[in-house]
Amino acid sequence: MKKILVTLILALAGHQLSFSQGCVAIRQFSGIGNAVGQLNVQSKGDWNLSTNYRYFKSFRHFRGTHEEPERVEQGTEVINWSHGVDFNISYALTERLYAVASVPFAYNERSSLYEHGRQSRHLSYSGGLADVRVGAGYWLLSGQRAVRGNLALGIGFKLPTGNYNAKSTFYNVGPNGTSLIRPVDQSIQLGDGGFGITLESQGLKEFKSSLFGYxxxxxxxxPRNTNGTQTFRARQSEAIMSVPDQFALRAGVFFGIKKIHGLGFSLGGRLEGVPVRDLIGESGGFRRPGYVISVEPGISYMLGNITATLNVPVALVRNRTRSLTDIADSTPDNFRHGDAAFADYLINFGVAWRISKKVESPFGTL
Incomplete structure (x- = not known):
């Protein structure tokens, strides 16, 4: 049972809440609570190190939940390719309290017609450090009470370390069809320019031998309203990029294979998105609100204190909701509802390493 539980925790550790699904700028933030994971009976002085790679290609356009396949058929779709890597570290300050930090990097490409004078398709790029996160979490249970399950609450800070005014070359947009250097689209900016606060929680529960819920x-x-980065969009209300809130929720079951020690499978659901309005502060400027609901199968394997995990969320529902500027600019004769491109699936591959002080726990020596 110890082997299965440690596999589960490190499997969750290796898998980030790896956002970013397309033109809806759901960035690659990871929940502090599960950024690098902790055994639910942790020991003071334990370390966890992890890294996670993610990839997606978005190209299917949605307005609301309605797909617009004609965009692909006509060759007018916008395509985003996104690669991201997170490096994470966690340290157990006590049996319950832990501190974490996550340093993400990203490389993005975006292919479109409309951003290049609608005459020919070109690429824009961004790459480098994204927004760093630091924080802490607290397991509510310890000792024997945590053997069959536990719940952690966390709070953190998102620092504006990523470039939120990354620029690239745009063709056919200057005088006489010349090219200009402009900020890239919001969906491939490396940061959002805001100092953010993250609220997080994670939990697991043993249902029966080898079967766990998580x-x-x-x-x-x-809280920041806009970040000053120009969009060059037609509507004045969308001239500057917004600094939006974000959210995510994952839940499912994990099954450990007893006959093959360290091997486990998971199946769950996943919701992630950008809200229309922020909970705190104003919500002006340009944003593409929306959400994705996915089914998330996964496989993990643990060898010693190292766990490798592969998860592939597959989109079931994609919804580009109406923005505040869509609502404000609509009239009885002109209903506005912006569109966005989404991915079919997301690939996440993670590796987590737990470094224990090797002290006694309810599971034996760790």
Missing amino acids: YNAFYLLN
């Missing part, structure tokens, strides 16, 4: 929840509060 969940991760995350909300990013971004």
Whole structure:
């Protein structure tokens, strides 16, 4: 049972709340609580190190939940390719309290017609450090009470370390069809320019031998209104980029294979998105609100204190909701509802390493 439980925790550790699904700028933030994971009976002085790689290609356009396949058929779709890597570290300050930090990097490409004078398709790029997160979490149970399950609450800070005014070359947009250097689209900016607060929770529960339930929840509060980065969009109300909140929720079951020590499978659901309005502060400027609901199968394998995890969330529902500017600019004769491109699936591959002080726990020597 110890082997299965440690596999589960490190499997969740290796898998980030890895956002970013397309034109809806759900960035690659990870919940502090599960950024690098902790055994639910942790020991003071334990370390966890992890890294996570994620990839997606978005190209299917949605307005609300309605797909617009003609965009692909006509060759007018916007395509985003996104690669991201997170490096994470966690340290157990006590049997319950832990501190974490996560340093993400990203490389993005975006192919479109409309951003290049609608004459020919070109690429824009961004790459480098994204927004760093630091924080702490607290397991509510310890000792024997935590053997069959536990719940952790966390709070953190998102620092505006990523470039939120990353620029690239745009063609056919200057005088006489010349090219200009402009900020890239909000969906591939490396940061949002805001100092944010993250509220998080994670938990697990043993149902029976080798079968566990898990969940991760995350909300990013971004009080800043806009970040000053120009969008060059037609509507004046969308001239500057917004600094939006974000949210995510994962829940499912994990099954450990007793006959193959360290091997486990998971199946769950996943919700992530950008709200229309922020919980704190104003919500002006340009944003593409929306959400994705996915089914999330996964496989993990633990060898010693190292666990490798592969998760592939597959989108079931994609919804580009109406923004505040859509609502404000609509009239009885002109209903506005912006669109966004979404991915079919997301690939997450993570590796987590737990470094224990090797002290006695209810499971034996760790």
